[in-house]
Amino acid sequence: MVKAVVLGAAGGIGQPLALLLKANPLVTALGLFDIVNTPGVAADLSHIATPAKVQGYLPPDGGLKKALTGADVIVIPAGVPRKPGMTRDDLFKINAGIVRDLAEEIAITAPKAFILVISNPVNSTVPIVAEVLKKHQVFDPKRLFGVTTLDVVRASTFVAEIVKDTTISPNVTVPVFGGHSGVTIVPLLSQSSHPLPASFDQTAREALTKRIQFGGDEVVKAKDGGGSATLSMAFAGAQFAEKVIRALKGEKGIIAPSYVHLAADGAGGKTVQSEIGKDLTYFSVPVELGTSGIVKIGALGPTNDYEKSLIRAAIPDLEDNISKGESFIQPSK
Numbered sequence: 001m002v003k004a005v006v007l008g009a010a011g012g013i014g015q016p017l018a019l020l021l022k023a024n025p026l027v028t029a030l031g032l033f034d035i036v037n038t039p040g041v042a043a044d045l046s047h048i049a050t051p052a053k054v055q056g057y058l059p060p061d062g063g064l065k066k067a068l069t070g071a072d073v074i075v076i077p078a079g080v081p082r083k084p085g086m087t088r089d090d091l092f093k094i095n096a097g098i099v100r101d102l103a104e105e106i107a108i109t110a111p112k113a114f115i116l117v118i119s120n121p122v123n124s125t126v127p128i129v130a131e132v133l134k135k136h137q138v139f140d141p142k143r144l145f146g147v148t149t150l151d152v153v154r155a156s157t158f159v160a161e162i163v164k165d166t167t168i169s170p171n172v173t174v175p176v177f178g179g180h181s182g183v184t185i186v187p188l189l190s191q192s193s194h195p196l197p198a199s200f201d202q203t204a205r206e207a208l209t210k211r212i213q214f215g216g217d218e219v220v221k222a223k224d225g226g227g228s229a230t231l232s233m234a235f236a237g238a239q240f241a242e243k244v245i246r247a248l249k250g251e252k253g254i255i256a257p258s259y260v261h262l263a264a265d266g267a268g269g270k271t272v273q274s275e276i277g278k279d280l281t282y283f284s285v286p287v288e289l290g291t292s293g294i295v296k297i298g299a300l301g302p303t304n305d306y307e308k309s310l311i312r313a314a315i316p317d318l319e320d321n322i323s324k325g326e327s328f329i330q331p332s333k
């Protein structure tokens with residue numbers, strides 16, 4: 001039995017994500033919470049012939065608590081998305097408070113659940129959730145994840161386009177480290193499972209790196225004020241949630257990229273910190289998942305000079321984003 005819960009379930013990401021979770025036969029209960037429209041979304045999804053029993057909740061009468069009760073996996077896409085010209089950090093003012101309030105109830109009602117944070121700026125909202133959980137003395141770094149899957153999905157798609165074979169895109173893996181915004185997104189193209197052609201020079205490499213880092217802007221621009229990535233994000237979020245669910249059900253050896261607290265496993269996090277030459281608390285890394293969450297944090301491995309420069313460029317923004325999130329909850333930090 002697996003109960004998945006979506007907070008922000010009536011939104012642009014929330015609805016298709018709820019659909020994909022409803023379609024997943026591993027999910028047996030699906031709780032949908034939002035400040036609007038969840039009864040309609042839940043009624044609609046409930047007619048789909050898959051195992052999950054769907055319930056929609058609104059804030060009155062303890063709706064959030066009811067949605068979270070018994071949750072195994074909580075996915076959070078609640079909050080406002082970007083409009084053209086905005087950075088993810090511009091969303092902090094509104095989304096920080098939304099995520100904090102949701103985390104307060106999670107700490108009380110579902111402290112053992114796996115928490116998957118989609119709401120931006122992920123680099124800061126993940127530390128916000130961690131600080132709230134710490135305040136309630138229920139923080140387990142093994143169970144908290146910033147969802148960076150879309151960066152990896154984009155990298156796979158763009159590399160497959162360059163290799164001119166889109167049929168391979170589901171099998172292309174490009175490790176993406178760092179964080180989830182602009183220059184903090186560090187794709188290691190030198191470690192692509194499908195090597196780039198010999199004709200792919202440094203200029204092309206830099207252009208592809210930039211496209212992966214700022215791929216979200218393509219969607220924001222094309223939607224022209226209508227928001228940011230929703231459908232590709234729902235796909236990526238559902239893919240990550242499925243990996244977490246398969247791992248919690250006992251499947252071994254599942255590895256997924258995520259923005260995590262580097263203390264989630266003793267040794268791996270320290271290796272990453274020594275590779276980047278900085279004691280950052282949070283970083284996007286491939287993590288091995290198990291029944292209790294993160295089992296192992298993967299190292300960066302060999303990087304070329306260009307990739308080293310990308311990591312150096314990511315660190316100051318990441319430090320700022322992390323401390324902004326932490327001090328939102330603990331002003332003394």
Ligand code: NAI
Nearest residue numbers: 008010011012013034035077078079080081118119120233
């Ligand atoms: P949206 O505006 O379409 O949906 C957000 C939903 O959150 C709305 O239904 C709204 O009613 C709900 N909401 C607002 N306050 C709430 C609260 N206190 N409790 C519960 N629900 C609440 O936005 P969209 O496009 O779904 O994006 C959601 C978030 O995901 C944004 O912050 C966006 O930046 C982020 N995002 C993250 C990505 C990632 O890779 N991690 C990629 C794309 C977007």
